[in-house]
Amino acid sequence: MTDVTFIDVLTTRHAYVLFVLLSAIGLYMMIANENLVKKVIGLNMFQTGIFLFFITSAYRVGGSTPIVKSGGGPYVSPLPHVIVLTAIVVGISLTAVGLALTLRLYAEYGTLRASALREVIADE
Amino acid sequence: MSVAATTTTATPAVAGALPLQSVGITPVEASLFAFVLITAVLTALFRDVLASIVIFAAYSLGLAIIYTFYRAPDVGLTEAAIGAGVTTVFLLLTIAKTTRPASDARFESINWPAVGVCGLFVGVVAVTLPAFPAVGDPSSPILTNADVTGYYLSTAYDETGAENAVTAVLAAYRGFDTFGEAIVVFAAGIASLLVLGREVFTA
Numbered sequence: 001m002t003d004v005t006f007i008d009v010l011t012t013r014h015a016y017v018l019f020v021l022l023s024a025i026g027l028y029m030m031i032a033n034e035n036l037v038k039k040v041i042g043l044n045m046f047q048t049g050i051f052l053f054f055i056t057s058a059y060r061v062g063g064s065t066p067i068v069k070s071g072g073g074p075y076v077s078p079l080p081h082v083i084v085l086t087a088i089v090v091g092i093s094l095t096a097v098g099l100a101l102t103l104r105l106y107a108e109y110g111t112l113r114a115s116a117l118r119e120v121i122a123d124e
Numbered sequence: 125m126s127v128a129a130t131t132t133t134a135t136p137a138v139a140g141a142l143p144l145q146s147v148g149i150t151p152v153e154a155s156l157f158a159f160v161l162i163t164a165v166l167t168a169l170f171r172d173v174l175a176s177i178v179i180f181a182a183y184s185l186g187l188a189i190i191y192t193f194y195r196a197p198d199v200g201l202t203e204a205a206i207g208a209g210v211t212t213v214f215l216l217l218t219i220a221k222t223t224r225p226a227s228d229a230r231f232e233s234i235n236w237p238a239v240g241v242c243g244l245f246v247g248v249v250a251v252t253l254p255a256f257p258a259v260g261d262p263s264s265p266i267l268t269n270a271d272v273t274g275y276y277l278s279t280a281y282d283e284t285g286a287e288n289a290v291t292a293v294l295a296a297y298r299g300f301d302t303f304g305e306a307i308v309v310f311a312a313g314i315a316s317l318l319v320l321g322r323e324v325f326t327a
Contacts, residue, residue, distance in 0.1 A: 012258040014149040015194075018157050020249045024242040025164045031242070032235035037173050037218055041180050044211060045164060048187055051199070059194040060267050061260035066195075066289035068281050076195040077266050077273040078280075078289035084199050085294060086305050092206050092214075093312030099218045100316035106222045 015056035022049035034113045036102045040095060047091045054080040054087075149259075152193060160186040169231045173224060177215045184208035198290050 010017060026049060029042025058080040066078035106112055109120050149157075163183035170176045184207035192200035257264030267273060280292035294302055317323065 009254050011148050013253050013256050014153060014157065015190075015259045016253055016256050017250075018161065020246055020253070021161060022164055023249075024246045025168050027245055028235075028238050028242045029168045032238035033168070033232065035173055037215060037222075038168075038176055041167060041176060041215065044180070044207070045167065045183070048184070048203070048207065051203070052187065052190065055191050055194045055196050055199060056259055057264070057266055058196065059260045060262050060264075062262075063195055063260075063267075065197055066277060067287050068277060068289055069287065073277075074262065074267075075277055075289070078276060078293055079273060080266070081196045081199050081290045082293045082298065084196070085202055085290070086301065088199070088202050088206050089305055090308055092210055093309050095211055096214055097312050097315045097319070099214050100319040103218055103221055104319045104321075112222055 015052060015059075019049050019053040019056065022046075022052065034115055036105065036112045036114060036117075037099070039114070040098045040102065043098065044091065044095060047087070051084045051087060054084045153190075156186060156190050156193065160190065169234075171229055171232050173219050174216075177212060177219070180215075181208045181212040184211070198288075 023046050026042045026044070026046030029045060030039050033039055033042060058077040060074060060076050063074050063076040064072065066075040066081070068075065102112065105117060109117055111117060111120070160183060163179050163186060167176050167180045167183060170179065184203060188200045188204040188208065191197075191203055262268075276289055276293060276297070280289045280297075281287055284292040284296040286292040286296065313325075317325070
């Protein structure tokens with residue numbers, strides 16, 4: 001593995017590279033965006049990056065959807081698909097609770113900006 | 125129905141010794157990746173939250189198409205319905221109930237310390253990328269493992285009667301886990317009502 005060039009990794013591990021970049025953009029949104037709603041969007045983006053990682057790991061060139069018929073195949077692996085289906089549903093639950101908390105914060109303090117919230121809470 | 129022969133012909137492969145150039149990026153993948161990456165960056169940079177939400181819906185749709193391209197139509201449908209659909213509705217409901225600050229600038233200013241943190245994250249994760257098998261490589265460990273992937277592909281229909289192996293695992297082998305997932309959704313609904321101080325969901 002010593003003669004692996006940067007371009008080789010980029011063209012054959014492309015989906016994993018995209019996973020890293022999407023997760024990083026989601027992380028950036030969670031850190032840098034002041035608006036709480038955009039932080040929640042960043043959280044969702046981080047999640048979808050990880051889903052992409054799972055789906056990619058199941059993929060097989062020339063493989064078909066894992067609907068098993070006799071004489072069919074080869075198939076992609078069904079197991080990562082299942083865990084991602086579960087994770088999407090858990091993710092939407094997380095988003096719903098996060099947005100409910102955001103609405104409650106807005107009702108109490110009248111702002112969605114993290115810095116303003118920090119000031120108001122520090123003054124109390 | 126027996127498909128054991130198609131999945132158990134694997135040869136033991138060492139992850140590090142895989143041929144690196146076996147599978148390359150295709151034009152379809154490249155264009156979808158460019159679309160998703162551009163929409164992701166725009167979501168992060170647009171100052172107006174409504175614009176961010178709409179672009180994020182487009183991002184989810186692009187990702188759903190990528191999942192479908194990677195032969196995961198179940199996940200693609202779920203992502204399109206939940207990621208592009210329900211998440212967008214929740215986000216829009218949230219900003220409909222809050223004020224949107226009037227902004228002169230179209231884009232957020234870039235927070236360079238945060239870029240540094242994310243660059244560090246990319247650096248740490250990216251050094252592990254050469255150790256991954258190439259995308260779609262048929263000899264990658266997850267596909268050649270006859271005891272896990274091979275087992276479910278070859279016996280799922282006989283044991284559960286579901287032709288779709290994803291359905292078989294989700295509803296039969298992992299039925300209790302899926303039931304637990306329903307409890308998670310229920311708990312999230314209760315938590316949302318509790319936080320909002322209401323007794324029923326109203327728009």
